[in-house]
Ligand SMILES: [Zn+2]
């Protein structure tokens with residue numbers, strides 16, 4: 001079977017514009033849920049406050065989820081009860097993958113794997129994964145994940161602004177095929193969040209440098225996620241403003257074949 005990634009949520013933490021009442025049972029490009037993504041049917045990246053709704057809408061069989069990668073421990077990316085609900089009743093514990101220095105207590109039916117920075121871990125027959133540090137609030141143990149899925153490299157890089165020097169050292173010449181980028185802030189300058197989140201102008205500056213460093217290549221798919229509804233225009237308008245820059249705005253329910 002062909003591998004794929006599937007976005008279950010593409011929003012930042014400002015849900016006040018989420019019209020939960022008129023999209024309770026469907027995805028809507030302008031009513032995004034908290035950022036999370038599946039790789040195939042067994043790997044979930046992040047499990048924040050909306051994850052169970054997203055799983056229900058996408059008709060995902062939770063019994064097949066074996067691994068949960070947590071980018072960091074902010075509430076829009078991690079919810080203890082939801083993690084334990086996904087793990088409940090499984091014959092084997094769900095594996096929770098996180099940054100090497102993460103400190104927290106244990107969870108029911110969950111095996112915690114603290115990943116050494118910059119080292120590929122074998123996840124399943126076709127998938128390896130690596131943790132790299134992210135530029136985001138340190139107390140949330142932020143990291144990005146580089147997945148190698150059947151030879152295709154997918155970097156899941158939210159939350160976090162720019163790229164840390166140590167992460168650049170690890171990722172240079174990796175020639176990533178799919179770069180999922182933090183695009184919290186919209187197409188304007190001067191936002192105060194520049195030290196923890198990207199804006200569209202920041203991404204425009206970064207992309208040529210990422211190519212120079214060999215982190216991405218000319219045909220890399222650049223997918224924007226963690227879109228803050230209050231800082232962005234409607235989906236179609238964002239998409240037309242970034243199209244010429246070779247970027248695609250992800251949306252809840254979007255599937256990309258690998
Ligand atoms: Zn977030």
Ligand SMILES: [Zn+2]
Pocket residue numbers: 072074136140159
């Ligand atoms: Zn965060």
